[in-house]
Amino acid sequence: MTLPFFDPVTAVLLIPICSAALLAALPGYRLTARLNVLASLATFLSALCLFVMERSSPGPYVLIDDLNIVFIVLNTFVGFTTSIFSASYIAHELETGRLTPTYLRFYHAMYQTMMFGMNLAFVSNNIGLMWVAVELATLTTVLMVGIYRTHAALEAAWKYFILGSVGIALALFGTILVYMAARPVMGEGQDGMVWTLLVERAANFDAALLNVAFVFLFLGYGTKVGLAPLHAWLPDAHAEGPTPISAVLSGLLLNVALYALLRFKILLAANPASIAPGPLMVTMGLVSLIFAAFMLYRRRDIKRLFAYSSIEHMGIIVFAFGMGGPLANFAGLLHMVMHSLTKSAIFYAVGHIAQIKGTQRISRIRGLTVTHPALGWGLVVGVVAIAGLPPLGIFMSEFLVVSSTFARQPLLAIVLVFGLLLAFGALTLRLTSVAFGEPRGSTAPADASYIPMFAHLALVLGAGIYLPAPLVVWFQHVAQLLG
Amino acid sequence: MHSLAFDVSHTLAGGLVLISLMMLYQDRLYSLLNVFALHALVLSLSVAWQAFIQDAPHLYVTAFIALVFKAIVIPVALHRIVKQLGIHRDIESAVGIGPTMLAGMGLVALSLVLMLRVTSDADPLAREDLAFALSVVLLGLLVMVTRRNAVSQVVGFMSLENGLVLAATGAKGMPLVVEISVAFSILIAFIVIGIFLFRIRERFDSVDVSALDDFRGERR
Numbered sequence: 220m221t222l223p224f225f226d227p228v229t230a231v232l233l234i235p236i237c238s239a240a241l242l243a244a245l246p247g248y249r250l251t252a253r254l255n256v257l258a259s260l261a262t263f264l265s266a267l268c269l270f271v272m273e274r275s276s277p278g279p280y281v282l283i284d285d286l287n288i289v290f291i292v293l294n295t296f297v298g299f300t301t302s303i304f305s306a307s308y309i310a311h312e313l314e315t316g317r318l319t320p321t322y323l324r325f326y327h328a329m330y331q332t333m334m335f336g337m338n339l340a341f342v343s344n345n346i347g348l349m350w351v352a353v354e355l356a357t358l359t360t361v362l363m364v365g366i367y368r369t370h371a372a373l374e375a376a377w378k379y380f381i382l383g384s385v386g387i388a389l390a391l392f393g394t395i396l397v398y399m400a401a402r403p404v405m406g407e408g409q410d411g412m413v414w415t416l417l418v419e420r421a422a423n424f425d426a427a428l429l430n431v432a433f434v435f436l437f438l439g440y441g442t443k444v445g446l447a448p449l450h451a452w453l454p455d456a457h458a459e460g461p462t463p464i465s466a467v468l469s470g471l472l473l474n475v476a477l478y479a480l481l482r483f484k485i486l487l488a489a490n491p492a493s494i495a496p497g498p499l500m501v502t503m504g505l506v507s508l509i510f511a512a513f514m515l516y517r518r519r520d521i522k523r524l525f526a527y528s529s530i531e532h533m534g535i536i537v538f539a540f541g542m543g544g545p546l547a548n549f550a551g552l553l554h555m556v557m558h559s560l561t562k563s564a565i566f567y568a569v570g571h572i573a574q575i576k577g578t579q580r581i582s583r584i585r586g587l588t589v590t591h592p593a594l595g596w597g598l599v600v601g602v603v604a605i606a607g608l609p610p611l612g613i614f615m616s617e618f619l620v621v622s623s624t625f626a627r628q629p630l631l632a633i634v635l636v637f638g639l640l641l642a643f644g645a646l647t648l649r650l651t652s653v654a655f656g657e658p659r660g661s662t663a664p665a666d667a668s669y670i671p672m673f674a675h676l677a678l679v680l681g682a683g684i685y686l687p688a689p690l691v692v693w694f695q696h697v698a699q700l701l702g
Numbered sequence: 703m704h705s706l707a708f709d710v711s712h713t714l715a716g717g718l719v720l721i722s723l724m725m726l727y728q729d730r731l732y733s734l735l736n737v738f739a740l741h742a743l744v745l746s747l748s749v750a751w752q753a754f755i756q757d758a759p760h761l762y763v764t765a766f767i768a769l770v771f772k773a774i775v776i777p778v779a780l781h782r783i784v785k786q787l788g789i790h791r792d793i794e795s796a797v798g799i800g801p802t803m804l805a806g807m808g809l810v811a812l813s814l815v816l817m818l819r820v821t822s823d824a825d826p827l828a829r830e831d832l833a834f835a836l837s838v839v840l841l842g843l844l845v846m847v848t849r850r851n852a853v854s855q856v857v858g859f860m861s862l863e864n865g866l867v868l869a870a871t872g873a874k875g876m877p878l879v880v881e882i883s884v885a886f887s888i889l890i891a892f893i894v895i896g897i898f899l900f901r902i903r904e905r906f907d908s909v910d911v912s913a914l915d916d917f918r919g920e921r922r
Contacts, residue, residue, distance in 0.1 A: 399821070
């Protein structure tokens with residue numbers, strides 16, 4: 220299907236960037252918050268059009284294939300629901316005086332710029348352009364993490380900026396090395412950066428150079444995925460920034476970096492002489508999982524707790540993609556979607572809870588299901604989902620990861636299951652203290668937006684019970700693409 | 703093979719590595735900034751030379767950006783910041799000069815061994831450029847790790863970016879997208895940094911990053 224004057228690819232890029240300019244110029248909080256929601260909705264709808272659109276052949280800059288449509292739709296959907304959540308969350312921050320109207324204008328403009336950066340990273344067919352887009356998305360989130368201007372927020376933003384920049388610098392060096400490896404085959408100029416052309420002819424590239432390039436790319440983009448030794452920025456950035464940003468950081472930005480890694484993994488798989496990226500990814504994934512699972516026990520800050528849980532789940536996803544093969548890739552993809560939906564739902568709940576109680580300390584929050592049933596039970600469902608209990612979606616994807624690992628590498632599966640159980644224990648321990656028992660802290664009624672949270676949880680529950688056949692076919696196809 | 707073109711670009715790229723090493727032992731902020739300006743100047747010369755021998759006019763733009771922004775505007779601006787904050791006397795390295803220099807030499811050797819080994823098929827000009835560029839990147843990282851002061855961490859980061867530009871220009875025929883984006887990112891990064899430095903000052907009366915460590919969220 221084609222419509223005249225409407226190109227969804229252009230739309231998912233133009234709507235965010237134009238509305239960013241508009242939001243930066245417009246005064247008035249209510250208007251801009253609504254515009255932000257509207258723009259995000261429009262972007263989401265255009266992203267949906269990508270499913271039905273006839274795809275044009277990949278150009279030097281833009282590529283739409285089965286892999287990135289999944290990412291784009293997920294990205295714009297979570298971006299949309301987060302904008303709804305952010306409207307009510309930010310209204311409260313304005314009331315309590317943590318943010319001023321000037322900062323809000325800045326916040327909304329940055330939010331749309333970040334969406335633009337992430338969408339650009341997904342659609343770009345040019346490895347240089349992809350790098351630019353990831354860097355843009357990172358810089359905008361750096362600014363938003365520091366928006367409260369408290370000691371802790373500044374420290375978090377600074378750490379995030381420094382580590383993120385080092386990561387992105389290594390990724391650029393890796394990108395240059397890929398170009399160098401491709402040059403003898405592709406010739407000079409534009410073609411050497413176009414991903415589709417690179418994959419077509421990757422078999423003839425210099426394998427040694429490609430190996431080194433992948434190590435740099437893995438370290439660089441891996442920093443942004445939040446893999447274990449490189450994760451230091453992640454808990455701070457999640458805990459100190461505004462909660463809507465924690466939600467998009469966990470739910471979306473980590474996926475952007477993961478997507479870049481997957482593209483390069485496909486590139487390396489096309490070259491028989493180069494190293495297999497699998498073992499590297501499996502190791503880092505497991506290290507992240509185990510490390511984060513242990514760290515979960517010692518958290519006293521509720522947002523930090525869920526930040527470590529994000530590291531844990533990114534570890535599982537990278538592990539699954541590292542294992543490779545149709546089933547593990549399918550599981551990794553499903554897990555990524557489920558994690559994005561669940562984690563952002565949890566952050567929506569946590570954001571409102573922290574606002575009501577006026578604290579992020581776990582010990583000061585108790586008995587939520589009594590005082591705030593909707594928020595409390597929403598959090599319970601979210602944590603049950605993220606801990607991997609049936610019948611929710613994450614159980615299914617974790618089950619697939621574990622069973623496919625048992626079939627091929629039983630020893631690794633034992634480590635994996637150990638990590639999962641460890642994390643499960645920590646999460647239930649914390650959950651019972653927060654959700655049940657004698658209420659503690661403020662019991663003021665919540666002025667929360669429940670729709671985004673419950674919409675996400677409903678999707679996760681739905682996916683756990685029944686996955687629609689077209690979706691399964693789609694994911695299977697993508698899993699095949701990933702090799 | 704050892705033509706004039708090769709020798710000159712070799713000298714300039716090698717010079718960058720040398721200046722990166724010089725950065726390691728500067729213990730005053732002003733002198734560190736001066737060395738950084740020199741770094742950027744040599745970089746712009748190197749890029750301009752590449753533009754000349756590759757017959758790639760768009761690289762002159764990169765050279766110009768490096769010259770104007772990195773060798774002049776940013777050092778001058780940082781000078782001002784340092785003066786306003788009154789921190790120019792600070793001796794602020796976390797690790798002693800001796801170990802740092804040794805580590806720096808180790809990193810240079812490492813990157814030479816690594817890059818020369820894996821790029822044996824590439825043309826000699828590009829492979830040496832790449833080896834030097836990696837050294838500059840790693841030395842920039844080392845500067846960032848061994849300094850406690852936010853300003854000198856920024857300088858380390860920018861010298862690291864210089865290494866990336868060197869690598870990008872050494873890769874013959876690399877499209878313009880990247881060069882401009884690199885320049886742009888540095889510009890944006892600098893704006894971010896500028897804002898941050900003032901904010902940090904505003905909050906802490908110091909730009910010593912160790913002061914920030916006391917406010918880790920866990921310990922509140």
